[in-house]
Amino acid sequence: MNEAGRDPELDGRPVGRRTVLGLIALAGAGVVGGKAVQDGLAKVLGPIELRDPTGLISLLPWGDSFRFYSVTGAVPTMNAETYRLTVGGLVRRTASYTLADLRAMPQISLVRDFHCITGWQVSQVHWSGVQLSTLLDLAGPTAAATAVRFRSFDGTYTESLTLEQARLDDVIVALTMLGGPVTHEHGGPVRMYVAPMYGYKSTKWLSAIELTAAVETGYWEHRGYPVDGFIDPSRGKGA
Amino acid sequence: MTGTVPRFGAVTRAVHWSVAVLMITCIVTAAILYNGSIALAVGHRHLVETVHVYAGFALPAPILLGAFSAAYRQDMRRLNRFLPRDWRWLFSRKRRDGSIKVGKFNAGQKLNGALSGGAIAALLGTGIIMYFPGLTRLSWRTGATFVHDWFALAVGLLVVGHIFYAVNDSEAQRGMLSGRVSESWARADHGAWADELLGPARDGKPEASNDAGVTPT
Numbered sequence: 001m002n003e004a005g006r007d008p009e010l011d012g013r014p015v016g017r018r019t020v021l022g023l024i025a026l027a028g029a030g031v032v033g034g035k036a037v038q039d040g041l042a043k044v045l046g047p048i049e050l051r052d053p054t055g056l057i058s059l060l061p062w063g064d065s066f067r068f069y070s071v072t073g074a075v076p077t078m079n080a081e082t083y084r085l086t087v088g089g090l091v092r093r094t095a096s097y098t099l100a101d102l103r104a105m106p107q108i109s110l111v112r113d114f115h116c117i118t119g120w121q122v123s124q125v126h127w128s129g130v131q132l133s134t135l136l137d138l139a140g141p142t143a144a145a146t147a148v149r150f151r152s153f154d155g156t157y158t159e160s161l162t163l164e165q166a167r168l169d170d171v172i173v174a175l176t177m178l179g180g181p182v183t184h185e186h187g188g189p190v191r192m193y194v195a196p197m198y199g200y201k202s203t204k205w206l207s208a209i210e211l212t213a214a215v216e217t218g219y220w221e222h223r224g225y226p227v228d229g230f231i232d233p234s235r236g237k238g239a
Numbered sequence: 240m241t242g243t244v245p246r247f248g249a250v251t252r253a254v255h256w257s258v259a260v261l262m263i264t265c266i267v268t269a270a271i272l273y274n275g276s277i278a279l280a281v282g283h284r285h286l287v288e289t290v291h292v293y294a295g296f297a298l299p300a301p302i303l304l305g306a307f308s309a310a311y312r313q314d315m316r317r318l319n320r321f322l323p324r325d326w327r328w329l330f331s332r333k334r335r336d337g338s339i340k341v342g343k344f345n346a347g348q349k350l351n352g353a354l355s356g357g358a359i360a361a362l363l364g365t366g367i368i369m370y371f372p373g374l375t376r377l378s379w380r381t382g383a384t385f386v387h388d389w390f391a392l393a394v395g396l397l398v399v400g401h402i403f404y405a406v407n408d409s410e411a412q413r414g415m416l417s418g419r420v421s422e423s424w425a426r427a428d429h430g431a432w433a434d435e436l437l438g439p440a441r442d443g444k445p446e447a448s449n450d451a452g453v454t455p456t
Contacts, residue, residue, distance in 0.1 A: 009317045009342040009431075016319035016353035023357025027365060027386050031375075034382030061273075061388030063381075068275035070282040118369045119380030185279055223285055231377065 038063035042123060064122055066114070068185050071219060075154040075184075075205055083189050085173070089149070089210035092140035099189055102175060105130045110170055110195055115231050117198040127193050129174035133167045135209065145211035150192055150218075153207035159218035160227070161194065161201070163211070170195035173206065197229035241423045244436050246343075246414040250308035255415055257301035262398060264294040269391055295366050298359055317343050318352040324431070325349065340430030351401055358394045362387060 030037075042064035049057045058065065080099045088094040109128040115121045136148070141163060148166040150159045165171065174182055174193040182188030187204020194201040200220045221227050247255075268291035271281045281287065305311040328339045329346035344352070368375050368383035375383075405412055410424040425433035426440055434440070 007313070007317075008435075009322065010320050012320035012322035012325065014319050015321035016349055016356070019350070019353035020357035020360065023354070023390075024360050024364070027361030027390065030386035030389075031365060031368060031379050031382040034385035035378045038381065038385045061385070061392060063385050063388070066275070067273065068278045069284050070279050071284050073282045075279070075282070115377065117372045117380075119372075119377065119382070119384035121381055185275060220285075225372070 039123070063120065065120075066122055066186070067116070067120055069204075070154065072154045072156045077184050078153060078189055078205070080189070085190055085206060086208045087135055087139045087210075088208065089212055090142045090145035091211050092142060093138065095135075095139060097135075099175075102130055102173065102190065105134060107175070108169075108172060110172065110193070112170070112195045115198055117200060117225060117229070125177065126179055127172065127174050127195075128176045129172040129190075129193065131169065132171045132173055132192075132209075133169075135173060136163075136166060136211075139209075139211065141211045144213050147212045147215040149210045149212050149216055150203040150206060151208040151210070152187075152203050152205045154205050157203055157205070157219045158216070159192070159201055159203045160212070160215045162215055165194075165197075168196065173209075174202075194229070196231060196235060198225075198231055200225055201229040241421050243419040243421055244425050244433070245418060246420045246425075247314070247418050248308065248310035249418065250305050250311045251314050252415060252418060254301045254305040254311060258298065261294045261298045261301075262394075265291060265298065266395060266398065268294065269395075273388070273391075292366065292370055295363060299363060302356070302359075314343070318349050321346065321349060337427050337430055340434065341428075341432070342435075343429060343432040345429070347404075351397060355394065355397055358390050358397070361390045362394065365390070 041062050045057060045062050046064065049062075052058070083099045085097045085102065086095070087097070107128050108131055109126070111124055111126050113121055113123045114125045132148070146163050148161050148163060150161075152158070161171070171194050172192075174191050175189070176182060177186055177188075177191075177193075182191055187202075187206070190206045192201075192203040192206055200218070215227060217227055268287050271277050271287050272284070272291060278284065306315075322342070324339055324341060325346035328334045328341050329350075331339055333339070334345075365383040365387040368380055369387060372380060405415075408428075410420050411428075414420040422433065422437060425436065430440075
């Protein structure tokens with residue numbers, strides 16, 4: 001400070017404050033309009049990214065790409081020889097299916113946008129697999145069964161659906177995704193895909209399907225996510 | 240022989256290093272959460288996410304708590320204000336030769352501070368939207384994720400740039416570690432600030448000294 005007690009360094013314009021407020025405003029606009037921007041970018045960049053020999057495009061956060069969640073340490077890798085899917089609990093006929101068994105069953109295909117509850121999304125993802133209702137019919141739930149529980153061979157993850165939700169047409173035991181077998185990173189060789197719900201309802205590395213007397217809260221639901229995972233809120237209450 | 244001058248008070252340094260630790264924690268956990276290969280190798284997403292989110296929530300705390308210190312408030316005010324010489328310095332090719340005397344902070348430091356501050360606020364807000372999905376509609380969460388990703392990338396580059404300049408200037412590091420810098424460094428890099436503390440340099444000699452808190456080394 002000088003003799004007058006005034007700090008000459010403070011005479012300038014408050015560019016710092018304006019910058020901070022400008023960035024906050026930009027972020028606010030991005031929250032409201034970011035989805036539209038991202039959808040536009042995905043349309044333009046998607047085809048380029050597929051042919052990008054450097055792979056640099058995919059390093060930038062354009063959106064429209066999967067994020068890989070694993071809630072444990074290393075997850076074992078399963079293949080056609082080692083993989084088994086058991087169906088049990090409150091059923092008349094328990095079963096253990098190999099990958100070949102599942103592939104021999106009637107398959108359906110779906111093309112849907114994948115939504116994580118936190119907001120990231122991937123548009124128009126291709127899926128195919130066995131409708132869960134097919135496996136439920138084969139197992140024959142007992143009268144006491146009202147819910148279906150999914151287990152993962154990561155040893156930790158669980159999820160549940162009501163029996164009614166589990167019988168929806170677009171709830172599948174997925175064997176292919178994005179035009180090929182479900183990869184290990186995506187939860188392969190077999191994972192759930194519960195199309196009408198957020199991603200956390202679609203158990204990766206699926207190992208067991210159990211019929212239960214009540215919906216049991218799953219891994220992320222213990223940690224705050226809603227048990228009812230419908231993306232379209234109007235579908236939540238009645239189901 | 241040259242004396243030293245006080246550059247940063249204890250509170251400013253404590254805020255800087257607290258923010259540094261929290262920011263590095265956020266960046267490391269963000270890399271794990273964002274990059275698929277790292278995410279699968281590390282796993283334990285809930286733990287990583289919890290560390291990331293709480294480090295992020297804590298990040299503004301030291302910045303705000305620092306405001307109890309008058310010296311810190313003065314540093315913040317000086318970072319905020321851009322004088323004409325700051326713009327000249329920023330756009331001059333000769334900015335490093337000391338011919339444009341800048342104050343306690345040069346324009347790059349001021350911009351870094353403002354961009355970091357604004358980005359921290361944006362990341363905090365969008366992070367809250369993502370972490371509490373019940374607060375907003377899905378399309379806003381998608382927008383928040385998009386904003387969070389790009390701001391995170393930008394902040395990562397800012398931090399890398401900040402560390403790059405710090406690594407190349409041991410006297411600047413000393414200022415943030417011990418609180419004091421050499422008079423010669425102050426004269427060369429922050430001439431107007433050195434003039435304010437020490438009085439105008441005599442005959443351009445960096446040794447010029449007066450009684451303004453100067454201690455010999």
